[in-house]
Amino acid sequence: MKEKIDWNGKIYETEWVDSEKIPNLKNVTQVYGFLFDRKNKLCIVNPKRDWRLPGGKPEKGENWKDTLVRESEEEADVELEENSLKLIGYLKISPISKNCEKGIHYQLRAIGKIKKVNKQTIDIAENLISERKFIEPKDFLEYCKWGKLGEIQIKKAITS
Numbered sequence: 001m002k003e004k005i006d007w008n009g010k011i012y013e014t015e016w017v018d019s020e021k022i023p024n025l026k027n028v029t030q031v032y033g034f035l036f037d038r039k040n041k042l043c044i045v046n047p048k049r050d051w052r053l054p055g056g057k058p059e060k061g062e063n064w065k066d067t068l069v070r071e072s073e074e075e076a077d078v079e080l081e082e083n084s085l086k087l088i089g090y091l092k093i094s095p096i097s098k099n100c101e102k103g104i105h106y107q108l109r110a111i112g113k114i115k116k117v118n119k120q121t122i123d124i125a126e127n128l129i130s131e132r133k134f135i136e137p138k139d140f141l142e143y144c145k146w147g148k149l150g151e152i153q154i155k156k157a158i159t160s
Helices: 064-076 137-143 147-159
Strands: 002-007 010-018 028-036 042-046 078-080 086-095 105-117 131-135
Touching (some): 064 078, 064 105, 131 137
Antiparallel strands (some): 010 086, 028 042, 042 131
16 A cells, blocks of 8 residues: 655655565664553554654664664663564655655564563663553554554554
8 A cells, every 4th residue: 555645845655565474674764563462452662753653763783673672771671571573564765856855765663462560761862751551452553643644554463
């Protein structure tokens, strides 16, 4: 499925690719996780202005799992069962308007289980403590306004 989005005045075409195997993608800019606790509640964070999934930008030398584990610890203060982590797909983001800084880039999505929830600490990247919630997966789109693409992703996360 493809959808046009306006991100801060920049227009992109966003395409969901449903795949558990990620080809050798260049320019991966995000790795976000649908992370479930023992009660099957979904972890979401609000570092600044919007609710979203834990995750972030890969650092040099990291694979997608390393990124998700690190970002989950930094943003949500949760420890993951690394053997539970599984890719469910990715977004291909293609710029349409001329004011877009990045060319085509990719945002990976994964699922995983949380093995431990820790006391929240300051996220060194943001220099603040992110708000954290555990919600029913059915409520995801009430917090994360991701439209039809979000609907596809949460359904995939729940059924994988």
